[in-house]
Amino acid sequence: MNKKILHLNFSDNGGAAIAVLRIHNALKKNNYNSKILVAEKITNSSDIYCNQNSFNKFFWNLKKKISRNLKFIFRSKNKNTHTLSFFNSNILSQIDKYDPDIINIHWIGNEFISLKQISKIQKPIIWTLHDMWLYSGAEHYTTDQRFIDGYNKKNRNKDESGFDINRWVWNRKKKYIKKNIKIISTSDWQYQNSKKSFLLKNNDNYKIPLPIDLSIWKPTDKKDARNDLKWSNNKIYFLFGFSDYSRRNIKGLDIALDLFDKFNKTNNGNCILNIFGDIEKKYLNKENINILGSIKKPSELKRIYSASDLLMNPSRLESFGQIALEALACGLPILINKNTGTNDLILCDEMGYVLENESDSNFDTLLEWFNKNCLSNNQKLLHRKIKENFSYEIIATKYKSLLNEI
Secondary structure (H helix, E strand, O other), X not given: OOOEEEEEOOEOOOHHHHHHHHHHHHHHHOOOEEEEEOOEOOOOOOOEXXXXXXXXXXXXXXXXXXXXXXXXXXXXXXXXXXOOOOOOOOHHHHHHHHOOOEEEEOOOOOOOOOHHHHHHOOOOEEEEOOOOHHHOOOEOOOOOOHHHHOOOOOOOOOOOEEOOHHHHHHHHHHHHOOOOOEEEEOOHHHHHHHHHOOOOOOOOEEEOOOOEOOOOOOOXXXXXXXXXXXXXXXXXXXXXXXXXXXHOOOOOHHHHHHHHHXXXXXXXXXXXXXXXXXXXXXXXXXXXXXXXXOOOOHHHHHHHHHHOOEEEEOOOOOOOOHHHHHHHHOOOOEEEEOOXXXXXXXXXXXXXXXXXXXXXXXXXXXXXXXXXXXXXXXXXXXXXXXXHHHEHHHHHHHHHHHHOOO
C-alpha cells in the first residue's frame, strides 16, 4: 500500500503553491495518498486542508506583520522576503490529526510553523526547496557566501546594519534542522547550493525537478492563437512574466527591456513586448510594450505562450522557473540567465538561449540564434522534450524511488 504524504505549505496560492499542487497531482495520479495542509486557502480543492478559525487567523496575521516588519531593527539592501519561523502555530496538532506516513515541507513563510516545532515532528520529513531560505539566514534569496561559510560576525554583508537577523535565524536553523531530513532540490543550481551549504551539506540531498500537467500545457497553432488574441501575423512578439513588480530586479526586468530595445531596433520597430503579471501600466508607459495584467486562466496563458516568439526570463536568481517550463511545454523558446535553476530546462539548442552576461556583448550571436529557432515552427519538438523529462509520470517515478527509501 502506498504511503500517506502530507505536504505543508503556507498557502494554496502563489508560485510555491502551484509547484506543490503539481507535485501533489503527479503523486495522486500515480496512486499515492497525497494531501496538502495550508494556513491560507483560496481554492475549493477537497485535497487541501485548512482548519483555521477566526481566532487563529487573527494571530496568524499578527505574527505575519511582526515577522515582515523587520525594518525597525534591521536594515538591508536585500529586498527579498525574510522569514523568522520563530512563532509557534497549531500546525503540529493538525499533522497529528491527519496522521501521515511522510511529511513533505515546502514554503513555510509567514510564520506557518516554527523551527522548534519542526524539530519535534516524529514522522519522516522530506523538504522541497523553493528558494534559498532553508540553508540561508532569514533571507529567501542571497548573493553572498555566508550560507556556505556559516553566518558569523566577521562575514556580515556591508549593506546590512542593526540587529543581525540573518545570523540569528541561521543559528536557530543550526540548532533545530535535523540531519535526517531528506532535501529535494528542483534544479541543479539549487542542488549544488544545498550540497555546499554549511547547514545542509550533511543531509541526504536529491534532485527532482517540478512536474507539469501536459494535458493543460500544450501548444496550439501559432496563427490560430494570434487570430484568437487579435495579434498581427506580421509582428514579432516577445513575452515577459512575473508575479510581483517589487521583485523586478531579481527577475531581470531591466535586462529584458534592454534586450527588447535591441531586437526592436534591429527589426525596424516591428517588435512587441507583452508583459503579464502584477504590474500597473503606469510603471511601463513605453512604445511597443503592452501590459497584459494578471492572467489566472491556464487556457488564456497557454494561448499567449503559443502566439509568442520568445519568452524573456533573465532572472538573476531563480530556483527552478515554472513560467519557463509552461512556455516550453507550449512550444515557446526561452531566454534565460546563466547559473540559475532554469538552465536545466534547456535540453537542446532549439529550446533556449543562455545569456553569458547581463550586458550581453554577444547580441549578434543571440540574434542569429533567435532568427534560426524562434521564427521557425519547433512547437512539437519543445513539447516532446518537456514530456520526456517533466511529465507527471516521469516525476512521480523519481519520487517513488525516494519514498521507497523511507
